[in-house]
Amino acid sequence: MISRRNIRVKVMQSLYTLDSISNDIQSGDAIKLLNKQIEQSRQLFIYLTYFLTEVARYAEADALKKASKHLPSEKDLNINTKIAGNELLWKILETPSYKTAVNYFKPEQSIDGELLKKTYQALTASEEYKEYISIPARDKKSEKDILQFIFTNLMLPNEDFIHNVEEQFINWDDDAEMMNVLMLNFLQKPQSYNFDEFVSTEKMDFGKSLLLTTIDKKPVSMELLKPKLKNWDAERIATLDLIIIQMGICEFLFFETIPTKVTINEYIDLAKDYSTPQSGQFINGILDNIHKELSAAGKIDKKTFKNSKL
Incomplete structure (x- = not known):
C-alpha cells in the first residue's frame, strides 16, 4: 500500500x-x-x-x-x-x-x-x-x-x-x-489495497536495509560529509538534515539499483516537507557535491535499474 x-x-x-x-x-x-x-x-x-x-x-x-x-x-x-x-x-x-x-x-x-x-x-x-x-x-x-x-x-x-x-x-x-x-x-x-499488507515484503526489506545501512555506515557517510560543511555552522545544521544526507549517501553507495537522480530528488523533497524552509536547497547542494565526488572517484556502481521498483 x-x-x-x-x-x-x-x-x-x-x-x-x-x-x-x-x-x-x-x-x-x-x-x-x-x-x-x-x-x-x-x-x-x-x-x-x-x-x-x-x-x-x-x-x-x-x-x-x-x-x-x-x-x-x-x-x-x-x-x-x-x-x-x-x-x-x-x-x-x-x-x-x-x-x-x-x-x-x-x-x-x-x-x-x-x-x-x-x-x-x-x-x-x-x-x-x-x-x-x-x-x-x-x-x-x-x-x-x-x-x-x-x-x-x-x-x-x-x-x-x-x-x-x-x-x-x-x-x-x-x-x-x-x-x-x-x-x-x-x-x-x-x-x-490489502489492509493486512500495509507494506509489501519488497518495500519492507528495502526499509530495513536502508535503516540498518544508514546506522552501520554512519562513519563512512560522515567522513564524506564533514569536508562539505566547512562553510556551515555544524551546530546550526538541523539533525534531520544530517540524517537525510546520510540516507542519501548510503543509497549512492550501497543500493545499486536505485538511480542517483532518484535518490537526490527524493531527499530534496523530504527535506522540504519535513525539515526547515532552507533544507531543500541545502540538501540539494550537499548531495549533488558528494555525488560528483563519488562518481569522479568511480565509487558509485549502479546496476541496470530498468525494471527495478523504485
Whole structure:
C-alpha cells in the first residue's frame, strides 16, 4: 500500500528518534522501532477509513432516528439515504482485509459520536451533497467524488476532527501528508489495497536495509560529509538534515539499483516537507557535491535499474 517514499519517511523518523535516545543502537531495536512506526501508520489509516465510512453510513441512522419520532414530519419520513448505498463505500466495507483490520483494531471504540454526527450534518448541508442526492443514478465518478469530498473538505480541515485524531495518534503530525495521499489513492482503487499488507515484503526489506545501512555506515557517510560543511555552522545544521544526507549517501553507495537522480530528488523533497524552509536547497547542494565526488572517484556502481521498483 505505501510507497518507497513513505518507507524513506518512516526510516528517517526512526533514525531521528534513535538519535535522540541513544548513541549505542542495536539493530534489533532499530527494526522494532521501524515496525512500530509502520504499524502506527497502519492503525491511523484504518481509523481514518473507518470514520469516513461511518459518516456515509450515518444517513441510515439519521433516517431511522427521525422516522421514529413521536410525530415525524413528512421531511423526517423522507430522508435521502442514497449515500449509505454508495457503491464505492460498500466495496470498502466488504473488503475482507478491511473487515479483519476493523475487527482487530476496533476503531469504533475511539469514534466520537458527536463529532461523527456534526460531520454528517456538515455533509448534508453542503452543495456537493445536495447535487449528489439530486441524481438518482449512480456512476463511479460521483460515488468516488462524494467520499473524497468528505475526507478532503469535511475531515481534514475540521479542527475538532484533527484535534481528536491528534489525541489518539501521536504520529498524526508526521503522517498527515502520507495519509492524505494514501486515502486519495485508495479511493481511486480500493480493491488494490490489502489492509493486512500495509507494506509489501519488497518495500519492507528495502526499509530495513536502508535503516540498518544508514546506522552501520554512519562513519563512512560522515567522513564524506564533514569536508562539505566547512562553510556551515555544524551546530546550526538541523539533525534531520544530517540524517537525510546520510540516507542519501548510503543509497549512492550501497543500493545499486536505485538511480542517483532518484535518490537526490527524493531527499530534496523530504527535506522540504519535513525539515526547515532552507533544507531543500541545502540538501540539494550537499548531495549533488558528494555525488560528483563519488562518481569522479568511480565509487558509485549502479546496476541496470530498468525494471527495478523504485
